[in-house]
Amino acid sequence: MMLPQKATQQLTKQHNRDLVLKTIIESQETSRAEIARATKLTRTTVSDVVAGLMEEGLVQEIGMSTSLGGKPSILLSLVPEARYLIGLNLAQDKFVGAVVNLRGEIKETIEMPVHGEDGQQALDLVYAILDQLTGSEWKPLIGIGVGAPGLINTREGIVINAVNLEWQDLPLAKLLQQRYHLPVSVMNDSQATAIGEFVYGGYNARSNLVVVNVTHGIGSGILIGGKLFQGDGGGAGEIGHVLVFDNHRLCRCGRTGCLETLASAQAVAQRLREESGAAEILDIDEIGHKFAQGDPLTRKIVLEAGQHLGVALGNMVGMLNIKNIIVTGTMTRFGQPWLEAIRQAMRQSALAGMTQETKIEPGKLDYRACILGASAHLLMDDYALLFSSSEN
Ligand SMILES: [Zn+2]
Known part of the structure; x- marks a missing residue:
């Protein structure tokens, strides 16, 4: 298909703009000459694009370089506070939302404990967090990124099934867009966590990475060549429900022998209660304490849980030949x-x-990885949001 000349020019302009901006975002400081070298664009094009980015308030001049030999040049950097994003982590025993700047620095956090809320109540909690964050001083806000548990259709922003929250076919992105008039991205929490660890973990932009999240449940996110791989149905990385060996324990998915019934925090707590004859199930802090004290049964159960996870990860490595895995x-x-x-x-x-x-x-960002990844996802393949924010 031939595009009209004007449209082609527009696309080229946008492509150059994104290329220059990406180079600036990926370095702490750089110069016009360095950008030209990295992007293979002409000096004139780079200067024009930079002028536009400075006009938008996204890029600033921060002084002169003190290079040896060569002519000193003006250094450029991103303006981290030029725009703000909201990230949400809905996958814990509490919902956490935060305002994040363009460098992934968290400016304000709101937490709401979840005590068995589901359906509309859980949705109301999400609204309560976002009402506060969108009303805060951080402006302009350019989008909301959500990491939610369960199976998600990211393209359409629909939570297909989140068992614990009793959300089924919930058009979460549409609901939030209508309420807050901001672009919204919804993705699986483990996938968001993977993006967070990747983007802020100092990996090469085209690296492969698997991030496995082991809590109550087990999920993972797979990045191939720096891009999230979601599979044909959005569920890539759902290793919590692969069969490791049949221990006849019923999983919350309705089957038995899933990795989650062998290697999750929940599985460890349950097994410990059964084998120790304790009346009550211990929480993770109490189990951690027993483990640190060297309690033989606790150590055995925890380390066996690790082995089961290792078998599942070995299968993953056998298929994908990935060298970097984060837990x-x-x-x-x-x-x-x-x-x-x-x-x-x-x-x-x-x-x-x-x-x-x-x-x-181990990962470096704890629960923040999900928040940072969910918000970073809004800008991952497209910087367009940065340029349409003036009315927000
Ligand atoms: Zn299962």
């Missing part, structure tokens, strides 16, 4: 002994040539 979530409190159990089992369940270079490390 996040409440189970990371069991530290190196748990990680080592995962690593050993991972190495035993795939070819040595593929696993020997695979690193399994």
Whole structure:
């Protein structure tokens, strides 16, 4: 198809603008000459684009470089406070929302405990958080990114099924757009967490990364070549419900033998109660305490949970040959002994040539990863939102 010349020019302009902006965002400071070198655009084009970005308030001049030999040049950087985004994490025992600047720095956080709210009540909690954050001093706001549990259709912003919240086919993005008149992105919380760890973890822009979130449930997000891989139905990375071995324990998905029934925080707590004969189920802090004290039964159960996870990750490495795996979530409190159990089992369940270079490390951002990833996703492939915000 031939585009009219004017449309083609417009596209080229937008492409150049995004290219220059991306280069500025990815470096703390840079110069027009460096941008020209990195983007292969002409100096004149770069200067024109930079002038436009400065006019938008997105880019600023921050002084002169002190390069040895060469001519000093004017340094440019992003203006982190030029725009704000909202990120939401709906996957915990509390809902957390935050205003985030363009460098991923959290400006304000609101938490609301969730005590079994579901359906409309849970939605009302989301509104309560967003009413406060959209009314705050941080302006202009350019979008809302949501990390929600369960199966999500990200393209249409629909929560297909989030069991704990009793949301089914909930058009969350549409509801929030109508209420707040802002663009909204909704994605699975583990996928959002993966984006957060990736974007703010210092990875090369085209790296591969798997981020596994091990809490009450287990999920993961897969980035291939720096892009989130969601699969054909949006559920890529849902490793919590792959069969590891049939322990005849009923999973919340209705089947038995899922990884979640073997390796999640919930599974550990349940098994510990059964095998210790305790009257009550312990919370994760109490289990952590027993583990740190060296209680043999607790250590056995936690480390076996790590091994089961390692087997599942070995299968993943066998299929994807990924070298960087990050684990996040409440189970990371069991530290190196748990990680080592995962690593050993991972190495035993795939070819040595593929696993020997695979690193399994804890994440750096805790629950903030989901918030930062959900908000970063709004700008991931398209900076257009940055340029249509003047009326908000
Ligand atoms: Zn299951």
